[in-house]
């Protein structure tokens with residue numbers, strides 16, 4: 001059992017932070033790695049990339065958006081409650097090094113949570129780090145302060161212009177690609193965002209890392225559920241990733257595979273909401 | 279009383295009717311009653327040189343346990359089996375008996391062999407349902423600590439053996455439940471999960487500790503386990519790497535590896551969705567590629583999930599099908615179609631990226647290949663398409679590198695399997711043993727358990743005398 005020791009709500013309750021006791025994982029985990037969680041005996045296993053770890057306290061932090069039955073169920077867990085199973089750290093850690101130029105970290109939605117430890121790690125390596133984070137509207141923005149501290153320069157974008165730059169993260173990215181000596185872009189967020197970022201950086205010939213979030217079951221390379229096409233080859237995101245060279249990823253395929261269970265997910269979520277109301 | 283002269287036929291095991299069972303997940307064979315078991319046991323000739331025993335990978339004293347059943351001493355029978363095999367309720371259900379014990383039975387030369395598997399199953403079930411539950415005696419604590427990685431039949435066997443010898447045993451398992459393939463792969467209708475759970479529970483009662491959700495190589499390494507004070511480590515992580523066909527369209531939605539399909543259905547209980555949260559694609563027109571046990575399990579699962587048609591597509595002929603005979607027979611009875619000498623060449627999808635069909639080519643058998651089986655060769659111009667909305671790829675498994683890559687000092691084959699001494703299970707790394715599918719490649723439950731038995735003897739010797 002993995003106990004929740006701290007819980008916060010963000011983005012008007014649509015995004016939840018859980019700090020969870022998991023000493024073995026906390027000791028091992030590195031930026032970019034993920035865990036697989038299950039809340040109860042009948043629950044499904046879902047992967048979430050860790051937003052932070054504290055090896056001394058023996059805790060890991062996850063930040064997730066409530067999008068369906070399982071995350072809605074996770075949201076009902078309070079401090080003192082426990083997850084039944086957490087497995088990790090899984091996947092390869094982000095390769096952090098000093099680049100000969102600027103580094104841009106682009107995050108959208110809850111992707112910012114995953115981007116944060118990577119941004120911090122790149123700064124610690126001595127890089128000049130420019131961060132760009134976006135959300136649909138001001139109230140949905142998360143981790144602004146933390147991203148500010150983890151980077152040298154932070155740009156905020158909202159689709160509706162309610163805060164920061166009025167427009168997409170790609171607008172600000174383009175300016176930086178034009179005017180700075182950008183050697184690496186890390187893009188983490190909704191698949192369409194990563195796809196647009198990669199299309200743009202490809203034109204500029206700037207190496208771009210993305211962190212993928214396909215559907216998973218075991219997370220140890222045992223089932224192939226998480227397969228993604230990268231450079232024409234099939235990779236298992238849980239063991240070969242979750243980070244890949246964004247210029248080689250088949251995002252169309254990823255989007256289609258993410259929609260595999262749309263109907264069942266809806267059915268399950270509706271049933272859960274009805275049970276909450278009852 | 280005069281002996282009956284007419285020959286007693288092999289006693290069939292009562293089964294659920296095919297038209298009923300093809301739509302439910304309950305176990306297919308229902309088991310012998312004590313009367314039928316004793317009747318079947320009486321067919322055994324009690325050969326002086328029992329060849330059935332030679333056919334058994336772990337040399338269970340088959341005539342002896344059958345004699346005990348015949349005499350109505352069911353407790354004696356199970357104790358006799360336990361001497362060599364700690365998982366009889368499971369082996370009685372899933373062993374390929376026709377190639378092993380029953381394949382060697384003298385009665386089988388002219389007629390039907392003794393139903394050894396059914397009798398083994400009977401003895402184990404009788405003990406589980408009517409036994410005293412009394413635990414076998416344990417040796418004095420030795421103070422030695424053993425870590426077992428993987429809770430499949432191989433790891434469970436080692437755990438059971440060593441706990442009885444007084445060692446302190448902990449099993450580390452990546453999944454949230456114990457049993458390995460027995461819980462995530464083999465379906466409920468062939469091996470009820472309660473039976474696996476009762477084996478695990480039996481070990482827990484003996485004092486074996488189970489640490490779930492630990493991926494050795496990720497959560498902790500083998501060397502760290504030694505640092506924590508473990509004296510010996512057994513690796514029984516199975517062959518957990520799915521093979522794909524590497525043909526176009528394989529990543530379309532609705533195409534699963536058998537591992538994924540069966541894990542969703544069995545371990546995650548997706549067949550009970552939405553009561554359980556894990557979803558699964560329910561195909562109407564299902565194709566399963568391959569013809570081993572795993573393929574039969576996938577096909578029969580798809581039928582139970584409501585398919586209109588389920589086809590096994592296999593590139594060789596009926597003779598080469600690797601599945602247990604009983605499973606092929608059961609699958610046929612349940613209406614699974616067999617499309618033999620047929621090989622898929624690409625998958626076809628719709629706009630949403632869902633599979634809608636498969637292009638195949640007809641094959642014919644050519645010269646024998648390395649495996650000794652006649653090599654299937656494509657017949658030019660015989661391409662054709664079949665419709666399908668769910669495909670399960672079941673063409674074997676390989677060695678999963680998560681643990682082996684993170685462990686220094688192990689010797690691996692070119693396929694990534696661990697090299698271990700076949701007699702002792704010792705690896706090249708001091709204090710580390712390995713056995714089961716991670717050494718042999720995907721094999722059988724009894725071979726995995728047998729390797730565990732040999733390794734546990736060797737581990738015990740090491741803990742007593744040294745490497």
Ligand SMILES: Cc1cc2nc3c(=O)[nH]c(=O)nc-3n(C[C@H](O)[C@H](O)[C@H](O)COP(=O)(O)OP(=O)(O)OC[C@H]3O[C@@H](n4cnc5c(N)ncnc54)[C@H](O)[C@@H]3O)c2cc1C
Nearest residue numbers: 428430431432452458459463494516714715721722723726
């Ligand atoms: C669908 C299916 C049907 C089958 N049917 C039959 C049959 O009818 N008859 C028969 O005899 N055989 C059958 N087999 C084969 C048989 O199940 C296997 O040969 C046997 O289970 C191998 O046992 P094992 O202990 O080596 O490994 P497994 O049963 O594979 O168990 C390995 C365990 O190790 C765990 N693990 C893996 N990596 C790690 C790690 N790094 N850290 C911690 N834990 C880890 C896994 O999660 C798993 O629980 C079938 C196999 C499948 C898949």
Ligand code: FES
Nearest residue numbers: 219221223224238
């Ligand atoms: S989630 Fe099963 S292989 Fe990646």
